[in-house]
């Protein structure tokens with residue numbers, strides 16, 4: 134400390150001023166090094182060295198003396214000497230101290246791994262590396278950020294899968310959260326760019342073109358206790374939790390069901406599922422959330438009419454406007470049967486447009502019961518899936534859809550698990566439970 138201050142004083146005297154930033158960084162660095170030296174002594178303290186230790190395979194492993202291991206801690210690199218045991222039965226070596234310190238098979242302390250998970254979930258792995266250098270004074274590679282963030286995300290996903298497995302067996306834990314009057318589930322899909330190997334044999338959006346993306350299914354659960362002054366639905370603050378993955382609709386259905394249960398879905402006074410018109414969404418709603426009010430996002434329904442209008446009256450904006458006004462009025466009033474009838478009255482000459490119009494009429498007919506907007510509004514319910522759409526941008530887009538990013542399904546799912554966990558305010562719980570289990 135005194136040597137350090139001497140250097141600073143000499144510098145000050147020479148230049149006549151104090152460069153605070155240079156000094157604070159220098160002091161932090163020195164403090165880290167002093168701390169690392171203390172930690173090194175602490176971790177290499179002499180301890181009892183039994184002749185045998187139990188190997189993971191169940192057999193006894195024999196003491197082989199001390200072995201050195203270097204780990205990166207919040208204070209910088211630390212070398213430790215610890216007892217090493219080798220199993221003659223399965224030929225695996227291990228150190229009981231590594232297990233105790235939660236550094237088995239990794240070269241990063243739990244504190245540093247937590248930092249790596251946080252920066253890796255927020256930014257590109259290289260930006261994470263930069264942040265760790267600036268904010269924590271730690272030197273790591275971008276690859277290390279990637280590996281550790283992915284490893285923790287994968288571990289979170291494994292915990293979630295265990296919970297999903299229990300939910301499947303109907304072995305569900307009691308829910309202690311207070312029941313909210315209205316529970317919402319929203320789901321949506323969003324495309325994430327992936328590496329070539331992940332799209333082999335999959336058709337792209339354009340016919341004959343290979344796919345470059347895979348669909349992430351994202352779901353959210355949130356509650357509503359009141360409406361605002363004008364009896365519009367309001368979401369309970371920080372009540373939203375997210376789940377998502379690149380996976381089949383069946384797997385995703387169980388994932389969302391488990392999350393809904395965890396949040397107290399079965400005790401809600403009113404249950405609502407909102408989505409766009411995608412068939413998989415309503416299949417899952419029927420299967421896992423029977424009895425819930427189903428609502429097709431009003432803005433998606435309107436979008437369907439806009440697209441049809443453009444096709445029907447490409448050159449005639451005035452007619453299109455008149456036609457649209459009739460359609461939108463019927464949609465907003467929930468008079469879907471009248472809307473379908475109106476659409477069936479169209480007889481466009483172009484067979485392709487006629488086919489398109491018939492499909493659209495069928496879309497509205499199929500979803501009529503999910504489009505009674507005045508009735509939903511009268512109950513003070515949301516009629517849009519804005520929460521999950523915003524989720525697609527913040528949870529997925531902001532991290533996984535930046536230019537130049539191409540994901541493996543495994544890597545994307547690990548980071549999605551990590552982001553869902555953090556944005557659902559579950560990260561601290563996960564971390565606490567994890568060290569309890571260790």
Ligand SMILES: [Zn+2]
Pocket residue numbers: 188189190191192220221222223224225
């Ligand atoms: Zn063994």
